[in-house]
Each structure stands twice: as C-alpha cells, then as structure tokens.
Amino acid sequence: xxxxxxxxxxxxxxxxxxxxxxxxxxxxxxxxxxxxxxxxxxxxxxxxxxxxxxxxxxxxxxxxxxxxxxxxxxxxxxxxxxxxxxxxxxxxxxxxxxxxxxxxxxxxxxxxxxxxxxxxxxxxxxxxxxxxxxxxxxxxxxxxxxxxxxxxxxxxxxxxxxxxxxxxxxxxxxxxxxxxxxxxxxxxxxxxxxxxxxxxxxxxxxxxxxxxxxxxxxxxxxxxxxxxxxxxxxxxxxxxxxxxxxxxxxxxxxxxxxxxxxxxxxxxxxxxxxxxxxxxxxxxxxxxxxxxxxxxxxxxxxxxxxxxxxxxxxxxxxxxxxxxxxxxxxxxxxxxxxxxxxxxxxxxxxxxxxxxxxxxxxxxxxxxxxxxxxxxxxxxxxxxxxxxxxxxxxxxxxxx
Amino acid sequence: xxxxxxxxxxxxxxxxxxxxxxxxxxxxxxxxxxxxxxxxxxxxxxxxxxxxxxxxxxxxxxxxxxxxxxxxxxxxxxxxxxxxxxxxxxxxxxxxxxxxxxxxxxxxxxxxxxxxxxxxxxxxxxxxxxxxxxxxxxxxxxxxxxxxxxxxxxxxxxxxxxxxxxxxxxxxxxxxxxxxxxxxxxxxxxxxxxxxxxxxxxxxxxxxxxxxxxxxxxxxxxxxxxxxxxxxxxxxxxxxxxxxxxxxxxxxxxxxxxxxxxxxxxxxxxxxxxxxxxxxxxxxxxxxxxxxxxxxxxxxxxxxxxxxxxxxxxxxxxxxxxxxxxxxxxxxxxxxxxxxxxxxxxxxxxxxxxxxxxxxxxxxxxxxxxxxxxxxxxxxxxxxxxxxxxxxxxxxxxxxxxxxxxxxxxxxxxxxxxxxxxxxxxxxxxxxxxxxxxxxxxxxxxxxxxxxxxxxxxxxxxxxxxxxxxxxxxxxxxxxxxxxxxxxxxxxxxxxxxxxxxxxxxxxxxxxxxxxxxxxxxxxx
Numbered sequence: 042x043x044x045x046x047x048x049x050x051x052x053x054x055x056x057x058x059x060x061x062x063x064x065x066x067x068x069x070x071x072x073x074x075x076x077x078x079x080x081x082x083x084x085x086x087x088x089x090x091x092x093x094x095x096x097x098x099x100x101x102x103x104x105x106x107x108x109x110x111x112x113x114x115x116x117x118x119x120x121x122x123x124x125x126x127x128x129x130x131x132x133x134x135x136x137x138x139x140x141x142x143x144x145x146x147x148x149x150x151x152x153x154x155x156x157x158x159x160x161x162x163x164x165x166x167x168x169x170x171x172x173x174x175x176x177x178x179x180x181x182x183x184x185x186x187x188x189x190x191x192x193x194x195x196x197x198x199x200x201x202x203x204x205x206x207x208x209x210x211x212x213x214x215x216x217x218x219x220x221x222x223x224x225x226x227x228x229x230x231x232x233x234x235x236x237x238x239x240x241x242x243x244x245x246x247x248x249x250x251x252x253x254x255x256x257x258x259x260x261x262x263x264x265x266x267x268x269x270x271x272x273x274x275x276x277x278x279x280x281x282x283x284x285x286x287x288x289x290x291x292x293x294x295x296x297x298x299x300x301x302x303x304x305x306x307x308x309x310x311x312x313x314x315x316x317x318x319x320x321x322x323x324x325x326x327x328x329x330x331x332x333x334x335x336x337x338x339x340x341x342x343x344x345x346x347x348x349x350x351x352x353x354x355x356x357x358x359x360x361x362x363x364x365x366x367x368x369x370x371x372x373x374x375x376x377x378x379x380x381x382x383x384x385x386x387x388x389x390x391x392x393x394x395x396x397x398x399x400x401x402x403x404x405x406x407x408x409x410x411x412x413x414x415x416x417x418x419x420x421x422x423x424x425x426x427x428x429x430x431x432x433x434x435x436x437x438x439x440x441x
Numbered sequence: 442x443x444x445x446x447x448x449x450x451x452x453x454x455x456x457x458x459x460x461x462x463x464x465x466x467x468x469x470x471x472x473x474x475x476x477x478x479x480x481x482x483x484x485x486x487x488x489x490x491x492x493x494x495x496x497x498x499x500x501x502x503x504x505x506x507x508x509x510x511x512x513x514x515x516x517x518x519x520x521x522x523x524x525x526x527x528x529x530x531x532x533x534x535x536x537x538x539x540x541x542x543x544x545x546x547x548x549x550x551x552x553x554x555x556x557x558x559x560x561x562x563x564x565x566x567x568x569x570x571x572x573x574x575x576x577x578x579x580x581x582x583x584x585x586x587x588x589x590x591x592x593x594x595x596x597x598x599x600x601x602x603x604x605x606x607x608x609x610x611x612x613x614x615x616x617x618x619x620x621x622x623x624x625x626x627x628x629x630x631x632x633x634x635x636x637x638x639x640x641x642x643x644x645x646x647x648x649x650x651x652x653x654x655x656x657x658x659x660x661x662x663x664x665x666x667x668x669x670x671x672x673x674x675x676x677x678x679x680x681x682x683x684x685x686x687x688x689x690x691x692x693x694x695x696x697x698x699x700x701x702x703x704x705x706x707x708x709x710x711x712x713x714x715x716x717x718x719x720x721x722x723x724x725x726x727x728x729x730x731x732x733x734x735x736x737x738x739x740x741x742x743x744x745x746x747x748x749x750x751x752x753x754x755x756x757x758x759x760x761x762x763x764x765x766x767x768x769x770x771x772x773x774x775x776x777x778x779x780x781x782x783x784x785x786x787x788x789x790x791x792x793x794x795x796x797x798x799x800x801x802x803x804x805x806x807x808x809x810x811x812x813x814x815x816x817x818x819x820x821x822x823x824x825x826x827x828x829x830x831x832x833x834x835x836x837x838x839x840x841x842x843x844x845x846x847x848x849x850x851x852x853x854x855x856x857x858x859x860x861x862x863x864x865x866x867x868x869x870x871x872x873x874x875x876x877x878x879x880x881x882x883x884x885x886x887x888x889x890x891x892x893x894x895x896x897x898x899x900x901x902x903x904x905x906x907x908x909x910x911x912x913x914x915x916x917x918x919x920x921x922x923x924x925x926x927x928x929x930x931x932x933x934x935x936x937x938x939x940x941x942x943x944x945x946x947x948x949x950x951x952x953x954x955x956x957x958x959x960x961x962x963x964x965x966x
Contacts, residue, residue: 072883072884072886072887072888072899072900073883073886073887074883074886074887075816075819075886075887076887076888082815085815086815086816086818086819089813089815089816090810090813090816090819093809093810093813093816094810097806097809097810100806101802101803101806104773104774104777104802105799105802107777107781108777108780108795108798108799111777111780111781111782111783111785112780112785112795115716115780115781115782115783115784115785116784116785116786116787117717117784117785117786118786121782121783121784122784123716123717123718123782123783123784124718124781124782124783125718125719126721126782127718127719127720127721127722127723128721128722128723128724128725129722132774132778133722133725133771136770136771136774137767137770137771140766140767140770141767144763144764144766144767147763147813148759148760148763151759151813151814151815151816152756152759154815155752155755155756155759155814155815156752158815158818159752159755199502200502200503200895201503202503202504202506202507203503203504204502204503206502207502208501208502208895208898209501209898209901211898213897214501214897214898215501215895215896215897216897238588239586239588239589239592240586240588240589240682242747242822244822244888244890246819246887246888249815249818249819250747250815250818250819251747251818251819251821251822252747252749252818253747253748253749255676255682255683255748255749256588256676256677256682257676257677257680257681257682258676258682258683258749260748260749261749274888275888275890275893276890277747277821277822277823277890278586278747278822279512279581279582279586279589279891279892280589281512281580281581281589281592282507282508282509282512282580283508284508284512284892284893285508285890285892285893285894285895285896286508286895370507370509371575371576372507372509372510372576372577373507373509373510373576373577373580374509374575374576374577374593374594374595375509398588398591398592398666398667399592399594400592
C-alpha cells in the first residue's frame, strides 16, 4: 500500500508543481466564451447566445437582488416582525405572464436562425464525412478525392499514458491531423455525415455547430467559411476509448489554391498500390488510403517486405487497441494478439469484416489488399507467434 | 384498526436485534435510515470516481489512467450518483417523513418497503463487481447509446440486470408512496393541506411509475440485440440507433425531474420555517410542480438536437422546453416572496436552502440557454452541458438533500448537530462547488467536448481550477459524515418542535421520533 500511495502522492505533487510553473504565455489563452466563428450562421448563433445570456443576467439581477435585499433586511437579528401574507393571485399571474412574454421574444429569433441553418439547398460542394473509431474519412463525391484524417503523429506520441512528452510543447496538441479536410473560401459546403461503427459527432466551433454521424443514417450539415484559415474541432459524441483523440481540422483555402489542391489529389481514385513498389506503398497509403481497393492487381509479397510493411500498418491501425507489442489491453477488453489462436483464414476474415458487437472494426473498406496481407502476415509472425504464414494480396481479394 | 395495530406492536417488542433487525425490518423509520446510509455510501463511492476523473483532468496529457478506464469512471460515476446516491436518498427521506407528515403509522405496504430497499445492495454489487471483470466496467456513458454500448464486454449483462433491479426497486418504492399518501392521511388532511414535501413526492412517484418501465424496456432491447440476434437498434439489421435515444430520453427527462421535484419539496419546507412566515403561494407551488411533471413528458428530444431531427420536431421541442422555465420560475419567485419581509435566521438547513435557490437558478438559466436550438448545436456535448447538469444536481438536488438531513436530523436522533461545523460544511461546499463547476461553462463555450480524458492545452487552467475545487468539495463532505455521526452519538437534546418556526405533524411527535408514531391518527383542522 505504502509504495502505491507514495507514487500517487508523488504524481499529485508533480502535477501541482507543473501547474504552478505554467508560463505566462499559456495563461494568456483563457478561452471564456463561444467563438464568433467565421460563417454568417456562427455569427448569428453567437449573437443569439449573447442575447439569451444577457436576458438571463438581467433576470438574475432582479431575482438575486430581491433575495439579497431580503437576506440583509428581513432577518430576525434586526428585530423585524414577520409579515403574515401568504398568497396573491395578482402577483402569481404577473410572474407567469412576464416570463412567457420574454420566452416568446427569445423564441422568434431562435426559430428564424434555426430555419436558415436547416436550409442545405444550393450548395457549391458536397463532401461525404464518415466517422470511424477513431478517425474521419472525407470523400469529395464529384472531385473523386477520398482520404482518412487521423490524429497527427506528434500529438499521438505525446498523448500516450505517461509518454514523458510535455504536451504544452506540442503545437495544436490533440487538435491536429495528418490530412485536414480542405475547402474553398466562400463556398457553401454541404456535408453528408454518416458513421461506420458507432455514433460520432462532427464539430468545428468556428462553423457554428455540430451534427451527429450515425451508422445507417445520412445527416446533412453545411457551412460557408468567409475567411481562409485553419479551423479546428473534435468529435463530440462519446465513441469509445479514443473518443478524445479524433480531431476535425478544416483548411479553408482561397479559390485558386483549392483548385490546385484538387488537381493534385484528384488522382487518388486510382489505387497507389498499383503503381508503387511494395516499399513505397506504406507512405503513399498512409497519405491517401484507396477506397477502390479492387482497382488493380497487386504484386506478390515476399516475407521480409510483408513483415516490414505489416509492422507499419499495425502501429498505425491496430496498436490503438491491441498495442504496439500485441499484448492488447485487458482493462478495456481488447484481446492480445500474442499467442494467436485463430487460423489464417479466420484472421483474414476478422480483419476484413470485423467482429459484431465489439470494437473490432471492419478494415476491408479502409485498407488495400497489400496492406491487409502485410498486417495479417506481420501479426501471425511477430511477438513469438511464428506461424510462418505468408498471406498474399490475392488471398485478401479472394476473401473480400 | 387501532387495536389491531397495537397487537402487532406487542409482537414488534420481540423484534430481532443486530443485523437481523435491519434485514427483516418493516418499519418505515428503519428502512428510511437504511436508504439514507446506503445513499451516503454510494455518494462517497461515486465521488471517489469523480476524483479519479478530476485527477486525470488536472493537467493536459495522460498521467494516471488509460482512456478506456477513464470512460469507465465517467459511466460508473453517473450511474452510481443518479441511481445509487440521489434517488435512494430522496426515497429514504420519503420513508422517514411522508408518514410523519400525513399522520400515518407507517407506509401502507411495509413488506414491499423492505424488499424495495434490499434489492438495492444487490443491484449495486452487480454493477460495482464489473470493476473487477476482465474488460472492466461499462464505458459507454450512463446514457448507454447503441451501437457503442453493444461493444461492452463481460460487463454488459451486469449493467442491464443492475438497471433492471434498480428500476424494480424504484417502481415498488413509488407504488408504496402513492398508496400511503392516497389511503393513510390523517382525518382532515385533505390533499391541499399536505406539506409540499409530500406533494412533490406524490407527483415524483407517478413519474417513476410511468418511466421506469420504459427504461427497463429499452435496456431489454439492448440485451436481445447483443445476445439474441435482434436488431432493434442496429442499422445493418434494419434497426434504428436513434430510436434508442428517443426511448431513453423519454425515460431520461422525467428522470431528471424525479431527482429535483422532491428537492423543491424540501426547500419549500425549510424556507418558511426559518423565515417564520408561511410558504407564499402554496397552491401555485402545487400546480407548478404538476405542470413541470406534465411538461417533462413532451421535451425529451431536447437532449438530441444534433441527431438530425426534422425542423418541425426541433421547433416543437425547443418551444416546449422553453415553457418549463415558466413553472420553474414561479417556484423561485414564490421562495423569494416567502423570504420577503420574513424574520430570517440562518441555521445550516437554511444556508443550504439559500445556496440551493441561488445555484439551482444558475443551472436553470443555463438550461434555458440550452433550449435555444441554434445555440444548443454549439453547447451540445460540450463541458457547458456538464456545468449545467452539475449545477442542478449538486448545488441543486444534493444541497437540498443535505438541507433536509440537517433539518430533520434532530427529529431522527433526538440531538442537535454541531451548528458551527454545519455552517463550515456549508461554506466550504458552496465555495468549492462553484470552483469546480463554474469554470466548466467557460471551457465548454470555448470548445471542450465532454467525456474526454485529455484536452487541448488552452483548456488547462480552468480544468486545473475545477480539479482543485472538486478535491476540496469531496473531502469537505467528511465534515458532513462526522457531524451526523456525532449527532447520532449524542449532543444537546432536541425539543419536540426543534425549530421555533416549524409547523406540521412531524414536529408534534417527540424527538427522537419513537419507532411507532401516530398509532392513533391525529386530527388535522
């Protein structure tokens, strides 16, 4: 007991120390209020918020004022005699009718804004947004661009339990991704939101709100950013262990830069694995994961390159739950991959289709044949598993 | 009637002692005490979990716990505080005080009463046991939204059956309270002469009977979705995950009033006593309570404005939600009018009641803000919501419970508690509760989502303050326990009336109230 206690006391002391040592620049950033944001709607929402807040403060001044007055003057120690009155229909009516009038006055502008928020017509650009445990996928339906967006490597390293990295030194800690969503300034962007596994919620405060991404549903949300810049938010609906680690980052670019971005990325309809050698696949795949995985036949893998590539894929996609060393996380019910008990065919099936009613997602839609073959090979041979199995991309394609 | 009761009481003279007495008791005072002690234990267990959460959130980065365990803590903290601490505490007060307030010798269904209490330790053993299972406790939030909740491992059936047992206990308790109030009032105690605590509990009991079966149905559907291949809430099988949210909140919204209406009742008892002036607008208070209860059934989807409801639905739920401000406002105005031109003194129960009126009203204001849909789309699932519901639950329900305990403790024990220590407990609690929850408004507005184990660095300072406040609040509750303990053991003898401004039947029986009271019904004029 004493050792654990000492360790905890040490931690608490360390935490208190680092709090006191916080520098002035960190302290300069006290966010107190809702941001005004960069869309017409977010400005309207901000105005509504301040209006309601102002009304609440005014009512509070009157009610709390009466209470405080009463507490000061109507106390026994001042020798007052208590009054006898106990009801008055007149004042009951008054303090029922006045709040109703205030509420009506608040409901009118609120309904007005809400009706505008719900109008998704005449959009310039439609992006399908899919929530995954724990990343976002953005699909530009007309432009043929599709990619996944995940917590940046730097934040990901720093956020590990007792990572030893000072997160205050990490730029945009937890609010940075490997590939942000990109949209043109001034365009009305319509989002079609859905999810692959559990419910997520797409939220950028500067765009004036959030919308849930629900499996089996397609929700609509729109924004029209008036200023170029990078806008950051987070998943807002509890979605499992790494709910706090799937940020939303949107880069709003001037028209011409956006056009260049589209031109540079619109090729990703073709799978990168078709053109690149196995060694080059991983970085390319990490940057842009193919959606159309069946687009080209893949080369055969040899054992060493499968292991090398599989390790990268494992760290990137599997380690959040199964851990980098494959031991799993029993406290959260994530099983170990060491001492693997399933055969290769079953392993491929689980990797492709997931397991129902568990956090094990279907990676078939997210990863290409080469990556899946590599990662299954890696998991079946790393950490003393030594099954000797070598899975080929053709095996994956056959099992899809 | 009275001879029969007497004969029974002679039997009670030989009732078992020690543990067996508490296991077999059918006495409303014993059962009330057990409910109160049980809820106090749960309050500390749930509070410890809150402190794990606040320790992790003290600074950015992950220092103490894995995110999966963090989610288990937020889930268990909520389940234990809602179902284990706040609800049983109110039931305990009802058991003790409703028969005394209406002049009844006991609850109408004493054996049922025993059973509805003794289910609870089993329900919470099931729930707490999950902490030691491989895979840990439920971690999908107390709202249990599918599909996430269906990913729960071994803990899943424990969660479902614990909820079933809690529901069973609540329904039986509610039936007992309704039957008691409807049938066992003393001659002359008409409905509109009943004390407000009894009134609010009557209405609360109806809410319980109407919504607990809905929750039971919802979690049973989860159970069959997980184990029996149904697809009520699984989109891939033709089900609808949003339907669960509608069903859950049809229970969930009345549930939040279940946790606040009896608090309104307690405050409406205490303020007139210490203002030495009758409650202002008694019948308006009763009607306001009934209106709130009615409205609670037609506002549920305001918890779900982001799920993509049709515009008409959003407008309907916005307007009905805003309407709740009217009867709630009437209550606050009536309390202030009761204080107005009274002759107030500020003993501990009054301090907690005044703290309640101030701080609950702040929670009410943020509730009104949350009703405004366009703004709610920003507030939703942020720390602003966490601030809101903790303001109505902690300095709301919990302060009212503490006010009630201090108010009636001399009647239960026959001793006065230590007033200085009570006042100290109040002031530390009032300051630390604001230190904990007020900064959450700011980080929520600035964009911090709820239920996250780690946060972006710009939220650091307010989170550090909230954590300091939480630890202060948590440890200051030990004063409360110590004060109660000392009061049970001894202290200045309490008079029958206890407070010089007190009115009502409970103040006509001796302090401590003997095991059996009102064997002969009193006559109320």
